[in-house]
Amino acid sequence: MEGASRVLLRRARESRRPRLCRRSQYFLLLFLHLLASPSIGYYSEGYLRKIIEEAKVVKFVGSFNFPVKIYVMLHQKSPHILCITENLRDVELIDPSFHWHTPIDTTVPDNSSVKVTSTGSLIFHNFTEEMSGIYTCSLTYKRIPEEVEKTLQLKYVLYAYVNPDFYYQFTARYHSAPCNSIYNVSFEKKLLQILSKLVVDLSCKITLNKSECHHVKMQRAGLQNELFFTFSVIPMENGTKGPDECTKPPCDPVERLNKAKNLIERFFTQQVDILEKRSEPLPEIYYIQGTLQIVWINLCRPGYGMNALMHPNCPDCCVICNPGTYNPHSGIHCLQCNSSMAYGSTKC
Structure with a gap:
C-alpha cells in the first residue's frame, strides 16, 4: 500500500495534467477509429472531400416578410435556394413536402439545367437570362405528428448578372x-x-x-x-x-x-x-500642363444595368433589367419603359 504522502503527491501530479473535455474526447476517439479503419483511404479521398465541397456551397433561405433577392452569374451554377426560413432551418419537421413554381406559375422542371433536391433546395446548373424572375416555394410540414399540417409560401427573386x-x-x-x-x-x-x-x-x-x-x-x-x-x-x-x-x-x-x-x-x-x-x-x-483628367468608367452589356439602391447586395454587378425597364446600349442604366414586359429588354 502506498504511503499517504506518495498518494497525495501522485494525485497532485495527475491534477496538473490537461484533461480533455467530452467533446474533445469524442473527436479524439473518432480520429483513432478512422486511423484504425481499413477504409481510411475512402474517408480521406471521398467522404472528406464531399464534406469540404458541401461546406463551400452558398445557401439562401426565405423570409416571411419579403421576397429574397438572389443574384446568379450568367451561365454559372446558382447557390442552393432553400425552401425554408432561418427560424425553421434548425427545427425538426415531420413529413415535409416542397413544391417549387416558376415565374409563369408552372412546376419547376427537373432537367440538366435545374434540379429540386429531396430536401427542397432549388439549384440551377446553367443559369440563363430567361430563368430570371420570381420563384415561389410552398412548404407543407408538421412540428409533431398530432398537429394539423402547416403551409408556408416563400418567394425568391432571381436575377442574372454579369461583371461589368x-x-x-x-x-x-x-x-x-x-x-x-x-x-x-x-x-x-x-x-x-x-x-x-x-x-x-x-x-x-x-x-x-x-x-x-x-x-x-x-x-x-x-x-x-x-x-x-x-x-x-x-x-x-x-x-x-x-x-x-x-x-x-x-x-x-x-x-x-x-x-x-x-x-x-x-x-x-x-x-x-x-x-x-x-x-x-x-x-x-x-x-498644356494640368489639363490631363482621368475617369474610370463601367459598362454593362445591353439589357443589363447597375443600381446600388435597387440591388444593395450586388452594387457593382451588371444586373439584368427588370420588366418595365430596358438598356439599349452599353451603358449602366436600365431606362424606364412601360411596354417592356420581359427581363433583359434591349428595346422599348
Whole structure:
C-alpha cells in the first residue's frame, strides 16, 4: 500500500495534467477509429472531400416578410435556394413536402439545367437570362405528428448578372497649330502611336473617342488654338469583341489597366518636365500642363444595368433589367419603359 504522502503527491501530479473535455474526447476517439479503419483511404479521398465541397456551397433561405433577392452569374451554377426560413432551418419537421413554381406559375422542371433536391433546395446548373424572375416555394410540414399540417409560401427573386466591362477615359489639351492645319492631324496620329506602344505589352489598347480643335479666349489675353483629346485605355479581353486575348502575365485586367494608367500619367508628366528644361521657344503644338483628367468608367452589356439602391447586395454587378425597364446600349442604366414586359429588354 502506498504511503499517504506518495498518494497525495501522485494525485497532485495527475491534477496538473490537461484533461480533455467530452467533446474533445469524442473527436479524439473518432480520429483513432478512422486511423484504425481499413477504409481510411475512402474517408480521406471521398467522404472528406464531399464534406469540404458541401461546406463551400452558398445557401439562401426565405423570409416571411419579403421576397429574397438572389443574384446568379450568367451561365454559372446558382447557390442552393432553400425552401425554408432561418427560424425553421434548425427545427425538426415531420413529413415535409416542397413544391417549387416558376415565374409563369408552372412546376419547376427537373432537367440538366435545374434540379429540386429531396430536401427542397432549388439549384440551377446553367443559369440563363430567361430563368430570371420570381420563384415561389410552398412548404407543407408538421412540428409533431398530432398537429394539423402547416403551409408556408416563400418567394425568391432571381436575377442574372454579369461583371461589368470597364476602362479608363483620358482627356488632355494641347496648344495647337491653326485649327485647319494639317500639322494637327499629323500630331494626333503620332500621339496615338506613342500611347499605343506604351500599353501594348500590358495587353491594353488605345481608342480615340474624340479630337476637336477650338479657339480659346485666355484670361486677360487673346485667343489661342487648342486641341481637345479624349481617348480610352481598354484591357483587350474586357471588350465586347473576341475571346480573351491575354497571353502574358499578369492577366488580371484591373492590374494591367492601372499599370497602363500609370505609364500614361508619367508620359504626360515627362512632357511638362521637358518643356520646363527647354531653352528654345516653345513648339507650336505642346501639352498644356494640368489639363490631363482621368475617369474610370463601367459598362454593362445591353439589357443589363447597375443600381446600388435597387440591388444593395450586388452594387457593382451588371444586373439584368427588370420588366418595365430596358438598356439599349452599353451603358449602366436600365431606362424606364412601360411596354417592356420581359427581363433583359434591349428595346422599348
